[in-house]
């Protein structure tokens with residue numbers, strides 16, 4: 510990864526290499542912590558964070574869900590992210606990924622977590638296309654995972670909780686080891702839930718379809734893409750889909766802050782549509798990039814400029 514100069518830890522800017530924690534940090538052992546993945550893009554008015562408020566709100570909501578009392582307010586967290594980007598003086602040639610993390614620190618062991626200290630850190634570094642530049646254009650090969658998405662009967666899909674990502678990590682590992690580029694997970698009932706770190710959309714006969722959030726994160730990119738699709742006059746359905754419906758759809762793509770809008774060219778070796786980025790996918794991908802790079806005035810209110 511590309512190092513930056515500083516990482517923000519509980520109100521202090523630490524040199525990147527000095528941003529360390531104690532080995533008995535509670536979250537390292539028992540997996541209770543929450544995080545965000547947010548991006549800032551270079552625009553003609555400088556670096557701007559996309560949907561800073563929404564991501565920060567989701568971070569605090571995630572903490573509430575997993576019974577962690579945050580040690581920072583929404584305003585402090587927003588300011589910390591902005592100040593971190595200013596201080597790091599990024600090149601402006603690449604987008605920047607921002608990773609806020611609220612975790613349980615050092616001082617208490619054992620499962621009862623409420624006495625453990627709460628700490629917050631924010632890191633940021635330059636990070637290009639998560640699923641590759643070629644993936645954005647040509648699409649990626651996806652495998653339905655044998656790993657079922659975390660069940661809402663035992664975990665919380667609406668929290669971006671550290672612990673949820675063991676499930677994602679195992680699915681991703683399985684897919685990559687089998688020669689695919691990303692995993693798609695089904696829920697307890699066999700309906701499509703989400704990718705290891707993305708939501709999914711399909712297109713059938715010009716209609717845009719995406720699953721509900723019963724078993725997935727409330728994705729900020731998914732909401733953005735739905736808003737843009739509405740603008741373009743597309744019909745949108747939010748309903749359950751199955752893997753065989755994806756096999757026979759015309760287009761499919763993943764959305765996520767890291768993945769942005771990445772076409773899916775095949776699922777389980779069934780080629781989707783023409784096996785490349787579909788027309789509607791391309792239109793929505795371009796519209797998304799216009800928004801995040803500050804080229805669409807209508808959506809300027811989703812950008813927080815750092816200067």
Ligand code: PMP
Nearest residue numbers: 706707708726728729730765766
């Ligand atoms: N699902 C999961 C499991 C994720 O980790 C992510 C990435 N945060 C998403 C969906 C997409 O969410 P967003 O568009 O808010 O980044």
